[in-house]
Amino acid sequence: MLRLRLELTNYPRRAVVLTDTPRPDCPDCDGIGGFEYDYGDHNGEYAGTEWDPCVCWNENRRWLLPLPRLPRWLRRRRTTPDPWASNGYSNEPPF
Numbered sequence: 488m489l490r491l492r493l494e495l496t497n498y499p500r501r502a503v504v505l506t507d508t509p510r511p512d513c514p515d516c517d518g519i520g521g522f523e524y525d526y527g528d529h530n531g532e533y534a535g536t537e538w539d540p541c542v543c544w545n546e547n548r549r550w551l552l553p554l555p556r557l558p559r560w561l562r563r564r565r566t567t568p569d570p571w572a573s574n575g576y577s578n579e580p581p582f
């Protein structure tokens with residue numbers, strides 16, 4: 488089963504990015520998604536830290552879903568009150 492994560496990005500354009508995620512109960516990486524280890528150069532000196540992604544997910548597997556501009560009805564909802572809101576009549580005195 489795919490475990491997808493939703494991310495919103497504004498670069499290079501406004502879009503939704505679906506990314507694969509590590510297996511939470513993975514016995515290899517404990518759900519972290521990979522292994523960090525230091526490596527050295529030929530003298531045995533510390534040369535950096537390597538990151539090995541675990542096989543339980545694919546960090547390069549991502550889908551970019553471009554977002555269309557906001558539909559007009561969504562934009563209108565933000566600027567005008569919802570006429571169907573139940574509290575629209577709540578401040579009328581009960582005769």
Ligand SMILES: [Zn+2]
Pocket residue numbers: 509510513514515516517518520521541542543544
């Ligand atoms: Zn794993």
